[in-house]
Amino acid sequence: MSVSIDAGNPAHRLLPPRPVPEDLDAHLASFGPRPQPESNALLDALDASGLCGRGGADFPTGRKWRAVNEHTKRGGDAVVVANAAECEPASFKDRFLVTYRPHLVLDGLEHAAETVGARRVVIYTTKSHSDVEAALSAAIRERRRRDDSDRFIEVLVGPNRYVAGEETALVARVSGHLAKPKIVPPRPFQSGVDHLPTLVQNVETLAHAALIARFGAPWFRSVGTPRSPGTALLTVSGAVRTPGVLEATCDTTVGAIVDRAGGVDGQPATVLLGGYFGRWVAADRIWSKTIDAHSLQSVGVSLGTGVLVVATATTCGISETDRVLTFLASQTAGQCGPCHVGLPAIAETFHKVATGRARPAALDLLVRWSHDVRGRGACRHPDGAMLFLSSAMEVFAKDLRHHLKSGPCRYSGQRPLLPVPATEAGWW
């Protein structure tokens, strides 16, 4: 993935104007010193800003911090974990943010720690992103040398498995156990790391929070839409000329975003939005839609982790789906029957359909099974995978019937669009 930061957009907030990592001096030159607002003031500002989590869940940030605060107000400790794991294979935004503006992320992390009264502050990344670990450690060392804060920020490295970035799995790993999800309730804000109230927040969200702390809620809302104020980071890839990480205001259309990524190399046919728990959608349905949450909802999709993959008619959506589904089936934590038995069964059946070795009844089986596994795991892994699958079966319905009858099409052997990383063996 090439380093391409779109420097032309005047709405730049998170990403630096040039692709140069900002050290502490540059950071202070850009933003000035970190303010230390009173907790309630910052919570009010977050509420007013309408900032929502950028890790895929889109949950109101102010409410999340308040929930943890409620538990620590009565006395007792809390833990804050910044999620820089980015286990979504097609997403690069978090890594980029941490590489180019680590101090903005760390500022946000410190704000969170102060507001919820956290004793332990952790930033969590994965083994395969060693450059992230290096960038963070360097930035933390810089801050300590500068004596800006006596707060000790721990960099913790977890396994690169898809579910390891899930909230409860992350909490488990930070608590010193295997990075596997747990059932909720209790949610981390009630009982998380070492049974303490824990705030888990995506690094992009923390960076936005750091800006809100400096510039206020009205400033944040000055761009974007009422439902989705401010800007968002997206990873644009697929059949675009200059794939990369972009920052866009939430009132920008999908088409405009793709243009900023160099435009489509051919005619856009379908778009995958949100990541591997996201949905496929026909390009013409979404091209003129903004990335505002309501607008996307009207075509049945959401921004998720900000992954936007453009596919042309020469992309075989079935073989792409087949590969990703097989990947997702290999990424279960092996804890819940419907998921770790069901997903491989579903992936195998879909593979048979894709390679023309299944009977028509297989399609009904897929639909039935995909309904069966939803909601029956401890986490949302089966749900997300099935959302992805059902959107593929809908958008690529014609291709699906073709594959069922005649096996792989002439585009099936092409270079794959969606990356599928090698699976790591461990959970530690």
Next chain:
Amino acid sequence: MWYATRASGYTALILLSASVVLGVLTSSRESRPEWPRFVVQSLHRNVSLLVGLFLVIHILTSIIDPFAKLTFLDAFVPFIASYRPLWLGLGVVGFELLIAITATSLVRHRLGWRTWRGVHLFAYASWPVGVIHGLGTGTDTKSLWALGLVAVCVGAVIAALVWRLAHAGPRFTALRFLGIAGSVASIGALILWMAVGPLEHGWAKAAGTPADLLARSGAGPTTAPVPVTHLAAGLNDPLIGTLVSSPTHATATLTDTRDRALQFVIVANADGSGTLTVTRSGGDVCQAPATIGNTSVTARCGGVLAAIQIVNQGNGAIGGTLTTQKATA
């Protein structure tokens, strides 16, 4: 009463074997329309409770019956009994394991599955312990019906284990193979042990049956009954009697409380010499010169060394302990 002990013991063994088989079937998740899983599990639980009931009967009757002279303590502390201590002790171990298993199963929901299961696995230990206890202590071990019964029980459990291991999922192949091989090999080991142990002549004595029981029952594995005219070795019996002193000598007359026909007369002379006369039902067993100590008297009676410890209880009443062992020279 000893019949009650043996009967309840064999019943408990049958039920325990059935319980193990049912337990193995329950964990296998097999089910048939006529035998839903919850029925198999329910049976397993109920049969296990019955095992407990029969074990209690088995233990109580063994204590009440004077034959083996077992005390309440012998039922809870393994290996201290006077009757076949090792083999009886195994029964105690098995019993205590079953208490733990039953207790944890009753509060299973509060304990958490891992703890409950850790204890429950000891069922795989308590069953063989019970089988070996039965074979080692069993009065009936040599009889055909008992051997047949035990063979059926062992066969059923081993068959269930082998079946379960063979039907297990694809994981742990090496462990499953070892498990099956181990189960089958243990039958071979059991048969070998039986051949040189419980089925051999002289087992009761080797197992630690007190000698007087051997003598009395006569149905012990020794072909010849102990001759009445000799004093038996391996005795450890309390005695009571009287002491009559005169200026020249003292005469102690003692009766064996365990074998009231056996009487001892010790004559101790002023010069330190003495004699021991042993009679049974009035007839002479032996008469020999005795070494008189302060509180003990020793004499050699044929091939047996007899020692009598004497306790003066005052007013002419005395008590004592008789110990006999084979003379070495």
Next chain:
Amino acid sequence: MVRVRLRVDPIKCKAHGMCGELFPERIRMDDWGYPVIDQRALPDDVLEHARRAIADCPRAALWVESVDEPGARVRPDDSD
């Protein structure tokens, strides 16, 4: 009176299948032997079956929780 529904802990559940046999009114087994539990509130006349299923589950993976207050476990031996 607390309205309750039956829940299963999918991590503890190991597809032993007792619950489906004991409470077929609200539990059906999927194609892989795992329980699919009807999430509606349980009427009084089936509560005893729910309790039996909870008690007999080999992994203690079932419990009832309050419909109105999810996360509030109701002990299996509570009588309403």
